[in-house]
Amino acid sequence: MRVTLKDIADEAGVSIMTVSNVVNGNRARVSADTIERIQRIVADRGYVPSASARSLAAKSSRMIGLLVPAADEDSLMISPHNVAILGQIERQLRKSGYHLLLRGIAQPSEVGEALKSWSLDGAVLLNFFDEDIDRLTPGAVGNVSLLAVDSYSDNPLTTGVRSDDYTGALLAARHLLGLGHREIVFASPAITGVGVVHQRYKGFRAAFAEADLTWTERLVTIETATHTTGREVGRRIPTEHPDATAVFATADILAIGIMEGLADSGHAVPDQLSVVGFDNLDLSEYVTPKLTTVAQDIPQKAALAVERLLASIEKQEHPDSPITLDVQLIERSSTGPVRR
Amino acid sequence: MRVTLKDIADEAGVSIMTVSNVVNGNRARVSADTIERIQRIVADRGYVPSASARSLAAKSSRMIGLLVPAADEDSLMISPHNVAILGQIERQLRKSGYHLLLRGIAQPSEVGEALKSWSLDGAVLLNFFDEDIDRLTPGAVGNVSLLAVDSYSDNPLTTGVRSDDYTGALLAARHLLGLGHREIVFASPAITGVGVVHQRYKGFRAAFAEADLTWTERLVTIETATHTTGREVGRRIPTEHPDATAVFATADILAIGIMEGLADSGHAVPDQLSVVGFDNLDLSEYVTPKLTTVAQDIPQKAALAVERLLASIEKQEHPDSPITLDVQLIERSSTGPVRR
């Protein structure tokens, strides 16, 4: 069976508390001799503490959850953007001695269950609708630290780490305006629901405002930002918005689909229409033409998320005010001067 | 504090065992009345069983690990291929009432620790070198069920679920031979170490053998299959192998990099060189030209992996013999007839 503290204690001829102290690095309470002897036995026998027992006896599980929305029958929809975040989060947690529970959430009510079941010390909410985050109640959350990535919810139970979506869209729109474009399509998921999209919409319009221009509203709303929907949109745009000379899409994967849809219907990018994305996925550099887009520092975002989450766990209080990271416009080949 | 069995029991005026039986669906031991009354209280109070306590008292944790190699300072390198697997695995486990612990493994020795720490019922090894799987010892693994995705290790402690790599490469090479190509570069990570690559190498050569042709060995070996290394390789190939008319890369992401490197050095695909990949990533359809590649049914692979893993957990024995899934050649635009 499993090697336990007691096994080690018996073999060393000490009490289990002494072993526990050694294992937990409580060196102040044990003599150097004993420490060394016990460490040897621990290594020899391959002792690994039981996290369950520890979690039960102590207050902390040292496990945090990564919660991602997922309809019951669907698998986790992990976008390239979220993959990068996921990888970084795991690494940061591992380095800090925490474990990661990855869990799909079919209904907002499952959040509470996920937190309680394993007594999670905290959780990162990835890709949630702000509306769902708003609805999280103290009863469901308890004193668990919650950090929502890319959220603009002001639910005090959570804090956010996000990129400067407003400025990102502003930069993108400025870039297009600078190239002479005036008739620009704004392609995105519904502007309500996800605060990120709303911010980008505001930033986009602000660019027109600061140039004393009026934007002819050209909205194309999609269900979800995928390559497939993008492609459909790309096919429709030339007929739905024949005057448009540029498209701003709120996600690279969407923009790339749009470029393909445009190509399908015989429209050249950037000669006939310019396209700008958002995210700076690796992918955006692999496609032809290479996509002009807004870059976020994803590793930094993830690192900050974990850092703030762990800090709030250690302080035993709900997280601080949200934080916003800088963005940057990456000019590539999918945009060019307007031609009429 | 937390709502416990005892809280429910007190409120219902029964013993905790009765509540436990109700919660665990042990309906045979409780009267219908009591069941209903308890279920109401459980719902009202928002009771969620403590997985730690359960794991400690029972034998099973109902948690399985997804272990992925990751150097200490590196974040999890989750390729698009593995993302798809990861998402599917989480869904399957959730549907079966299991939880998923995601863990990067810096050294093979950490596998045992990962398994023991949370008393995992089983684990999926994703992306491991066969050599490392070979070295797993009964001591480290215990009676935990282990399933290695894409492995050809014959370590009896594990079982494998993988695609038919041999046939995949065979199909790809046949396709190129059918187009008249004879001088074909085989671009891959080192052929030892990862059995998958070795299988693909064998299949590749088999295509020549069955056509009574001899392959002029044109190997390009890379460190890791990434877009960046692919691009470098693509730039080198025309000078290192001036006679080559086609390239078979063992991963789409590599093939896509190669196409770009070829373009960098002014070589047209497929007019001057044909390129074939492996995996059929979404990505392979987004690039220009669209990549001819070998498709594996990733969702099925993941589903099968979980199914077999859970079966072996429930039977309390090490998993059965490995299983191999069919593959399919997807012809797109990156390959064409040889032109001299």
Next chain:
DNA sequence: TTGAAAGCGCTAACAT
């Protein structure tokens, strides 16, 4: 159909 007792492996709080 229901309950009581024991213990899973550990830690916190208090002895010694």
Next chain:
DNA sequence: ATGTTAGCGCTTTCAA
């Protein structure tokens, strides 16, 4: 510097 006691919340076994 080391040990003792009392649980954490649950399941298993045995009894009623």
